[in-house]
Amino acid sequence: MSQKRSTWSNQFAFILAAAASAIGLGNLWRFPYLAAQYGGGTFILVYLILVVTLGFTLMTIEISIGRKTKQSQLTAYTALHPKFSFLGILATIIPVVIVPYYCVIGGWVIKYFTTYCKMIVSPKAELINAANAGDFFGGFISSNFGSFGYGMIFIFACAIIIALGVKNGIEKSNKIMMPLLFFMAIGISIYVCTMDGAIDGLKYYLVPNTDCLRTEAGEFSPAQLGKTILGAMGQMFYSLSLAMGIMITYGSYLRKEDSIEKSVRRIEIFDTLIAIVAGLMIIPVVYVYAVKTGVTPELIAECGGDTAAATTAAVKEAMNAGPGLMFITLPKVFDGFGAVAPYVGATFFLLVIFAALTSAISLYETCVASICDLLNMERKNATFFAFFAIAFLATFSALGYGPWSHITICKLQFLDFFDFVTNSVLMPLVAAATCIFVGWVIKTKVIEDEVESCGTPFKSRKLFVVMTKYIAPILVTLILVGEILRNTGFFKI
DSSP, rough: OEEEEEOOHHHHHHHHHHHHHHHHHHHHHHHHHHHHOOOOOTHHHHHHHIIIIIIIIHHHHHHHHHHHHTTTTHHHHHHHHHHGHHHHHHHHHHHHHHHHHHHHHHHHHHHHHHHHHHHHHHHHOOOOOOTTHHHHHHHHHHHSSHHHHHHHHHHHHHHHHHOOIIIIIHHHHHHHHHHHHHHHHHHHHHHHHHHHOOOOOOHHHSOOOOGGGTTTSSOOOOOHHHHHHHHHHHHHHTTTTTSSSSSHHHHEHHHHHHHHHHHHHHHHHHHHHHHHHHHHHHHHHHHHHHHHHOOOOOHHHHTTTTTHHHHHHHHHHHHHHSHHHHIIIIIHHHHTTGGGGHHOOOOOOOOHHHHHHHHHHHHHHHHHHHHHHOOOOHHHHHHHHHHHHHHHHHHHHHHTTTTTTTOOTTTHHHHHHHHIIIIIIIIIHHHHHHHIIIISSSSSSHHHHHHHTTTSOOOHHHHHHHHIIIHHHHHHHHHHHHHHHHTTTTOOO
């Protein structure tokens, strides 16, 4: 007997869950980093344009496919066209590979939160400070079982929420975590903006700067413009949780009377707002830190005596991408806060835990939904099965920087390799193929009709058709090529 399909309680529950899935670790470190790299307000403007065009198109497609078929990504494509079942398989591989290493990183966040809590209880401990921030992080991830143990805690927390179901688990958890995440982000932002020198950091972040579009000689460069657009496009793509199966799975729980078009627009607003607020939390405080510690006489001399250029270089260096920003640079910054440092650190990493959980839950749910659809298995049994599968796969990422550090794939550690394959290859590949599938195989009318099945007209129909058939496949292909070139060292983004 087939299992009855779960549904969201209402449209707001779906919007909150979808937005929660999009608001993850990438929003908290990658968006501020890219904004700092590519002209602050200039990057934000380009990002917003891409969100309301390309992002809208891709998200509408995925949610519509989910609701129309009432299936997860594994079987949804087959339901629409039997010859395209391979797309469902590829789309399923993505969350299966992502969620284990994502949970490992979530475990790192739990470790930092508990460490700052220890510092509150025992101020003399000085477990993390500016002097040992790098050694603390390196020592932890290279330990035999520290990274693995905290990763298991994170996976277990996700499993409990998923096992409770769509309404009692995912909905209720998001109703608690999302408001807390938002208000903590606002609170930290307000505190940061009151610091001496923070206003200059805000200007650096929000005011458009065209220097990123010019060569060292000051001339406009199409290549630099291309890098800025590609950076914003890549961030938009990953920030909105596209091509991960999440939106198809969540869309399959959406009621027919709920508007897909309105839902997508509201998800975009939520996600973009959090991304911008993340920048307000991080860039001003890192800017102040970089100016105080990084703008040295030597750096000014290297920049030809230009203090402004030296400041930009120092900020870009401090805002280095990846785990380094969150787990090394920011703890150094927090250490300068004096007596309140443990409290700020604990609050920040609690916020990050919520952000990581909301995204990980979505990825975990896609795996569970696929198991349920494929094997007609009950949710709790599927959750139990997925837990052990995810825990097993997480072992490679957790131990890849420690006991298994001598084992690499294409000269990459396990976690870095999994991240490259999913984010840089499979996700843009699936997205491009999906656009071609919808635009030229099953035709856009299938999606248009689904959007309008709630009884309201599809206001952005023309934009959707043009983007799906002509523009989106090209842009997503550019993301694919750009990410491969970036990761192979041909150029940096």
